[in-house]
Amino acid sequence: MPNNVTVTETENVADLFGSKVFNAGVMRKRLPKHIYASLLKTMKEDLPLEENVAEVVANAMKDWALELGATHFTHWFHPMTGVTAEKHDAFISPTEDGKIIMEFSGKELIKGEPDASSFPSGGLRATFEARGYTAWDPTSYAFLKGTTLYIPTVFCSYSGEVLDKKTPLLRSMEALDTHATRILKLFGKDVKKVTTTIGAEQEYFLIERDMFKKRKDLILTGRTLFGAKSPKGQEMETHYFGKIRGRVANYMAELDRELWSLGIASKTRHNEVAPAQHELAPIFTNTNVATDNNQLIMEFMQRVAYRHDLACLLHEKPFEGVNGSGKHNNFSMSTNTGENLLEPGPKPAENKQFLLFLCATIEAVYKYSEMLRINIANAGNDHRLGANEAPPAIVSIFLGEQLTAALKSIETGKPVKEAKDLVMELGVTTLPKFIIDATDRNRTSPFAFTGNKFEFRMLGSNQSIAGPNITLNTIVADVLADYADVLEKADDFDTALNALLQKSVKENKNIVFNGNNYSEEWVEEAARRGLPNLKNTPEALAEFTSEKNIKLFARHNIFTPAEMNSRYEIHLEEYSKTINIEALTMLNLAKREISPAVFTYTKEVLDTLVAKKAIGAAIDDSAEATLAERLSKLSGELIKAIDFLDETLAGVENAKNPQAEADYFCAKVLPAMEALRTVADSLEEIVAEKYWPFPTYEDILFYV
Ligand code: ADP
Numbered sequence: 001m002p003n004n005v006t007v008t009e010t011e012n013v014a015d016l017f018g019s020k021v022f023n024a025g026v027m028r029k030r031l032p033k034h035i036y037a038s039l040l041k042t043m044k045e046d047l048p049l050e051e052n053v054a055e056v057v058a059n060a061m062k063d064w065a066l067e068l069g070a071t072h073f074t075h076w077f078h079p080m081t082g083v084t085a086e087k088h089d090a091f092i093s094p095t096e097d098g099k100i101i102m103e104f105s106g107k108e109l110i111k112g113e114p115d116a117s118s119f120p121s122g123g124l125r126a127t128f129e130a131r132g133y134t135a136w137d138p139t140s141y142a143f144l145k146g147t148t149l150y151i152p153t154v155f156c157s158y159s160g161e162v163l164d165k166k167t168p169l170l171r172s173m174e175a176l177d178t179h180a181t182r183i184l185k186l187f188g189k190d191v192k193k194v195t196t197t198i199g200a201e202q203e204y205f206l207i208e209r210d211m212f213k214k215r216k217d218l219i220l221t222g223r224t225l226f227g228a229k230s231p232k233g234q235e236m237e238t239h240y241f242g243k244i245r246g247r248v249a250n251y252m253a254e255l256d257r258e259l260w261s262l263g264i265a266s267k268t269r270h271n272e273v274a275p276a277q278h279e280l281a282p283i284f285t286n287t288n289v290a291t292d293n294n295q296l297i298m299e300f301m302q303r304v305a306y307r308h309d310l311a312c313l314l315h316e317k318p319f320e321g322v323n324g325s326g327k328h329n330n331f332s333m334s335t336n337t338g339e340n341l342l343e344p345g346p347k348p349a350e351n352k353q354f355l356l357f358l359c360a361t362i363e364a365v366y367k368y369s370e371m372l373r374i375n376i377a378n379a380g381n382d383h384r385l386g387a388n389e390a391p392p393a394i395v396s397i398f399l400g401e402q403l404t405a406a407l408k409s410i411e412t413g414k415p416v417k418e419a420k421d422l423v424m425e426l427g428v429t430t431l432p433k434f435i436i437d438a439t440d441r442n443r444t445s446p447f448a449f450t451g452n453k454f455e456f457r458m459l460g461s462n463q464s465i466a467g468p469n470i471t472l473n474t475i476v477a478d479v480l481a482d483y484a485d486v487l488e489k490a491d492d493f494d495t496a497l498n499a500l501l502q503k504s505v506k507e508n509k510n511i512v513f514n515g516n517n518y519s520e521e522w523v524e525e526a527a528r529r530g531l532p533n534l535k536n537t538p539e540a541l542a543e544f545t546s547e548k549n550i551k552l553f554a555r556h557n558i559f560t561p562a563e564m565n566s567r568y569e570i571h572l573e574e575y576s577k578t579i580n581i582e583a584l585t586m587l588n589l590a591k592r593e594i595s596p597a598v599f600t601y602t603k604e605v606l607d608t609l610v611a612k613k614a615i616g617a618a619i620d621d622s623a624e625a626t627l628a629e630r631l632s633k634l635s636g637e638l639i640k641a642i643d644f645l646d647e648t649l650a651g652v653e654n655a656k657n658p659q660a661e662a663d664y665f666c667a668k669v670l671p672a673m674e675a676l677r678t679v680a681d682s683l684e685e686i687v688a689e690k691y692w693p694f695p696t697y698e699d700i701l702f703y704v
């Protein structure tokens with residue numbers, strides 16, 4: 001069994017759950033009644049936090065953390081890099097007698113001042129204006145990790161520009177709340193708050209740490225830059241939902257317990273399609289918390305792997321030739337009264353409120369599909385999208401038969417026959433009968449309606465879910481705002497609603513596609529429908545600051561135009577830097593590991609050839625001669641490919657701006673990398689195993 005297990009198998013899961021979280025239960029116990037009530041109001045109804053409340057909460061939080069062994073606290077935030085950031089401060093405060101007391105004030109809880117200069121700002125802030133602030137986000141609970149109290153915060157610059165992913169996410173949730181409650185009021189509902197909910201399914205690879213350590217490409221870039229196909233890949237289809245090997249099962253058990261202790265409801269675990277690939281899904285929660293939780297899930301996947309002598313790969317495409325990893329962002333909206341606004345109920349075609357929220361989401365996705373595409377664009381995800389393992393780069397919506405029929409009925413005004421419950425008959429009397437779902441699954445759709453939520457499946461495994469959800473919330477809020485404007489003015493609500501829904505269905509049905517998104521025909525059909533097909537990251541990012549997008553985010557006070565521009569630049573830079581590092585790593589490996597290995601092996605073959613030749617014509621030396629010839633030819637090509645990549649990389653300097661640079665990396669550097677890889681992989685197939693400098697795909701993907 002691994003060392004360092006912080007929780008034991010015998011522990012009661014119910015007691016363990018949330019034991020390291022300063023959650024509502026702990027607050028109720030430890031805070032005076034009026035303080036608790038006031039904080040709850042802040043959390044549940046977005047009311048501002050009062051200073052005296054913060055003081056009392058800080059003290060209770062500190063006492064709780066100290067009892068659990070904490071020595072430090074940190075403001076934990078989400079800078080624009082997509083990972084999280086933290087700086088720890090000890091609770092200690094010196095006293096006159098040369099000792100210390102453990103202190104934590106309301107001010108320290110509410111506000112932190114990290115030096116902001118080394119976080120990317122995309123030109124928003126010059127280095128000399130280094131001051132940045134973090135501010136407590138009371139809607140996400142503080143928690144304990146190791147001996148540090150983590151306080152979820154937002155991050156902004158001295159002059160108020162937003163430097164993180166959390167602030168715009170919270171703003172977008174508020175925008176959706178504002179307009180969704182307007183709509184619900186028209187339906188006669190007394191709803192105080194609408195929250196978006198997210199369940200993010202996380203895919204990952206787990207490999208042996210020894211293998212990981214031997215591959216510089218995995219260490220530096222997260223993916224293998226070389227590697228011939230393994231003789232066995234995923235073609236037997238035995239790994240998906242397959243038996244979980246013991247080592248991995250131990251890992252998963254410990255991971256679950258770590259996550260449970262942090263109040264993260266890790267629910268589902270299973271093997272995925274590719275060998276060594278797995279998935280974890282938590283139970284959904286509000287988007288803000290789900291975003292924090294997903295970052296912690298990714299962090300603990302890696303930490304726990306380390307303890308088990310494993311390495312967790314979160315890259316979107318760690319291995320060529322087998323599936324990459326994604327993240328499924330299950331999205332819905334729910335009220336403070338517990339109603340899921342995307343729940344169709346037994347008669348969806350008659351459920352006008354549901355149809356309104358459905359149509360609003362469809363319209364939003366149709367109008368702003370580019371922005372959704374842009375948000376999930378990065379160098380890693382470019383390897384997956386459209387590669388017959390993940391949705392294509394074209395955004396479309398799967399609704400299934402029943403809802404498609406319901407929309408048809410809105411469009412034509414003709415009533416639809418509600419589907420009867422279908423009972424599954426298995427022909428075995430002892431087996432229980434059950435009602436089957438109205439629609440089958442469609443695994444190829446990028447944005448699928450799945451029962452009572454939409455599943456946005458284009459996200460890369462490594463990405464923060466904040467970006468896509470900022471967009472999702474904002475675009476749905478935008479359409480709901482339009483709907484509310486129309487309906488609030490209407491003389492007759494029902495008539496206006498019917499007309500509005502009919503118009504929406506007619507104008508937006510083009511985005512609905514229930515067929516196979518992996519097929520070539522769909523790409524052609526989508527082009528006929530005029531759906532955007534932004535094939536790679538630079539192409540997608542070029543649309544980031546289109547007038548339409550700038551106006552959208554400004555309209556809802558999510559991003560100023562300057563903040564949009566900064567994000568555009570940061571994403572471009574991130575793309576270019578990623579590929580630059582990958583290209584340099586390839587060159588390093590090719591020159592310093594692969595070439596020498598090939599030369600040594602070639603020499604051995606040549607030595608044998610020479611030895612045989614010395615004996616004379618009686619000995620057949622054709623094998624050595626042929627092999628030496630092949631090796632020499634390929635090593636010649638290898639050196640050429642190395643030089644070509646070197647030259648191509650040098651050409652980056654001529655790019656005039658960040659967009660041109662990203663375009664160049666995509667159009668020129670990537671193909672040069674691909675060419676080098678092809679030669680190296682051919683060599684891997686003929687060079688003796690003992691000479692090959694790093695583990696091969698079969699070594700890595702199949703372990704016990
Ligand atoms: P799948 O078959 O895609 O694995 P599941 O039923 O397991 O689907 O659900 C996947 C995810 O969707 C889980 O994280 C689940 O909690 C989440 N989910 C379920 N209902 C909602 C909802 N109303 N809002 C957001 N996410 C939800």
Ligand code: MG
Nearest residue numbers: 201328330455
């Ligand atoms: Mg799913």
